[in-house]
Structure formats: C-alpha cells, structure tokens
Amino acid sequence: MTDPVPQDPPAYETQAVQVGIPRGLGETVGIPVHAAAGFQFETLEQGAEEFQLGQGLSYARIQNPTVRALEERLTALEGGAATVALATGQAATITAIMSVCRAGDHVVASSSLFGGTAGLLNNVLPLMGVTATVVPNTPDDVRGAMRENTRLVWAEIIGNPAGDVPDLRALADIAHAGGAVLGVDATWAGPGYLCRPLEHGADIVTHSLTKWAGGHGTVMGGSVTVGEGHDLTRNAIYTEGGDQSLLAVRGVNALAWRQRWFGAHQLGMVLSPHSAFLLAQGLETVALRMDRECATALSLAQWLESHPAVGRVSYPGLESSPWHALARTYLPRGQGAVLTFEVPDPARFLARLKVLRIVPNLGDSRTLVVHPWTTTHGRLPEATRRAAGVTPSTIRMSVGLEAPGDLQADLAQALA
Numbered sequence: 001m002t003d004p005v006p007q008d009p010p011a012y013e014t015q016a017v018q019v020g021i022p023r024g025l026g027e028t029v030g031i032p033v034h035a036a037a038g039f040q041f042e043t044l045e046q047g048a049e050e051f052q053l054g055q056g057l058s059y060a061r062i063q064n065p066t067v068r069a070l071e072e073r074l075t076a077l078e079g080g081a082a083t084v085a086l087a088t089g090q091a092a093t094i095t096a097i098m099s100v101c102r103a104g105d106h107v108v109a110s111s112s113l114f115g116g117t118a119g120l121l122n123n124v125l126p127l128m129g130v131t132a133t134v135v136p137n138t139p140d141d142v143r144g145a146m147r148e149n150t151r152l153v154w155a156e157i158i159g160n161p162a163g164d165v166p167d168l169r170a171l172a173d174i175a176h177a178g179g180a181v182l183g184v185d186a187t188w189a190g191p192g193y194l195c196r197p198l199e200h201g202a203d204i205v206t207h208s209l210t211k212w213a214g215g216h217g218t219v220m221g222g223s224v225t226v227g228e229g230h231d232l233t234r235n236a237i238y239t240e241g242g243d244q245s246l247l248a249v250r251g252v253n254a255l256a257w258r259q260r261w262f263g264a265h266q267l268g269m270v271l272s273p274h275s276a277f278l279l280a281q282g283l284e285t286v287a288l289r290m291d292r293e294c295a296t297a298l299s300l301a302q303w304l305e306s307h308p309a310v311g312r313v314s315y316p317g318l319e320s321s322p323w324h325a326l327a328r329t330y331l332p333r334g335q336g337a338v339l340t341f342e343v344p345d346p347a348r349f350l351a352r353l354k355v356l357r358i359v360p361n362l363g364d365s366r367t368l369v370v371h372p373w374t375t376t377h378g379r380l381p382e383a384t385r386r387a388a389g390v391t392p393s394t395i396r397m398s399v400g401l402e403a404p405g406d407l408q409a410d411l412a413q414a415l416a
C-alpha cells in the first residue's frame, strides 16, 4: 500500500478543527477570546494608516481577532474567498441583500423561505425602496419573475420547512444572465458540509450560525461568505463613479468589502468574541453531528411515512420526495436533519412528548419540534404559509443526537 498523499486544501474535518488556530511556542490550542473594544496604536502615523486602509485592528466593530479566526474557518469550510461573521442569521441575510440592492432594485426569492427572511422582504426592504417577487424556486418560475432591475435571486438549501431543494446551477445561470447574483441561505446544510453552494454557481452564501454551526442551542450568530467569480459589472452600486467606483478601487474584493462595511462597520450588527469562540468550537464537530443527525432523520422519516396515524412526510432524502433527485445531486452526504410530518391532532401530540422538546429552534444537539402554523410561520398570510408547505397539521422536527430508538419510542407513544 502507498501512503495517502496530503490533500490541498485538507478535508473538511481537518480544516474544521485546524483553521484559525495559531501554531508556535506557547500558543493556545483553541481560538483565544479577545475581550476588547479597541486596539492600540503606538504612533499617530499608525493610526492614520489604519483608518485609511482598514486592514489591521483598530476598533472591534470593524475587526476582532477572535471573530476573524472564526471567519477564516468559515471561509475555508465553505470554499469561499471571504466571510463576515455577524450577530445573527437575520443580520447576515439583510447584509447580503443590501450588499447588492438599493432603492429601485428588485429581488426574486423562493416561496419556501425562513419566516424571518420573508419578514425582511415584506416589511423592511420596502422601507428602503427594494421590492421582491416571491415564486416557487423552479427555474421556470424564477426566470419568469426576473425583471430589468433584478439584482438578486435568493434561495434556501434546504427550503424551510417543505424540504425542497433548488437546482442551484440553473438558478445561478438565470441570475447571471439577468445581470444579478445568486444568494443562498445554506443554514440547513451546515457551513459547507452537506452542500457548498459556491461550487454550484452561487455568489453569496449565508448561514444562521445559531443552528448547526453552534450546534448546541447556546449561542447566536450569522455569516455571509462570498466566492471569487462573481460579476458585478451590471450593478450600479459597484460601477457608478467610474475610476472611483467600488469595483475599480476594490476589484475582486468589492463585494466582501461592502458586506463588512455594511453589516459590521455601518450597521454595527457585530458578533461578540465570546460567541465567536463558541461558534468556532461548534464548527469542530459539525461533520460528526450532521452525519449522525442525517442518518437518524432519514430512518425516522421512513418510519413515520409507514405509520398509519401520520399524514404527509416531507424529507428530501425520501424516495417519495419530489426533490429526491435534486437532493442526490446537491446533498450527496446527507439530506439534512429536519423533516416535517402531519399529525391528526398537533396539540395532543405535542403535549404527550416526553423526550422531544417544543422549541422554535434548529440544529440543537437535542431533538426539537415546533408547530409552524402557529409559531415560526404564524405571522405570514395563510396563502404564504401554505405555499411554504405549512398546514395546521404540520409538525417540524430538527433531529438531534439522542439515541434513535429513544426518539422513535417517544414519537410512537405520542402518536398512539
């Protein structure tokens, strides 16, 4: 047998525990927490230079070494060029959208959306003169919704909570043909683990790090990662001003620069260094957790599908899912840890659970269930809820790390 050849870059599991950690005599083995609001200059010149170039450390709203180490790790895991880590997934989403849209611009978004993203499109973006058209995420629907002023196509992999899987390559081609970029909220795929949207043509990837990155339900965070190959030559935010334009001055870094400037520097939605530390630690076990959770989710989905008291089960790993073929293409390692199923009496079902917990969160080490109709999707119009695959009977379950047998037994007694 020959020795294995070192991979460059190393595999996901290796980068997840190595990137961002210093090497050398007396260095910490984990990522140190820099509890600091400001960083020292020794001379007037150093301060002036830093404020002009903004490449080092000055004030923690702009950069903090702990947050930077997390950002490096996320960039590596996502296969991207640069990342800005922010306070929440919500902060990441609005930063991604506003990095390419301004008053007069238009977004095409998938109808199977996280409720908070639908809220931004419906309530916040209109205040800034940005409009959105929400359509099913099929290539034909998205193509039909594109307008002259569309700057962003937005999709989720995997869709919440219907478990739909968009054809990322087709959506990227449609966005690019229209002079727009493709943004993908890949929260449900874990940072770069089940899917790397940038490798399928996406320009921007966001995460709610609160979910699988943190992985234990103990911390909030969000991230925006950009790839290398995006084309912003048809977006006036980047081209206006000719020689002085963002694109002329910042080149390939223009998009990443604007995201940091917008989300952190201007709006101040920064991640605390303590949260960055917890999130970096969470990333070290994403691969192990997601492998286990995807396997349990698939076996529970198959069992629920055969249960006489259970109605429709949606999980992209099931052969019965309309998105099964796309899931095989885009989620080859596992089809996620979340499934939905319909029960005849959701109130009775939830009240009887003993192991599973009723919590409106995802990606926890514990298995969490929620009734989307009255909670996560409760504020959306009824038609919007139904378009997202939510009915009054729907239960959403985020599978955790408990023994699969204990989970199945608890579900069985609650359904009895």
Ligand SMILES: *Cc1c(COP(=O)(O)O)cnc(C)c1O
Pocket: 088, 089, 090, 091, 093, 114, 116, 117, 156, 160, 185, 187, 188, 207, 208, 209, 210, 211, 220, 221, 222, 362
């Ligand atoms: C939770 C979630 C968000 C928002 O993240 P927060 O950290 O709660 O702000 C965005 N997108 C998806 C898919 C989510 O599950």
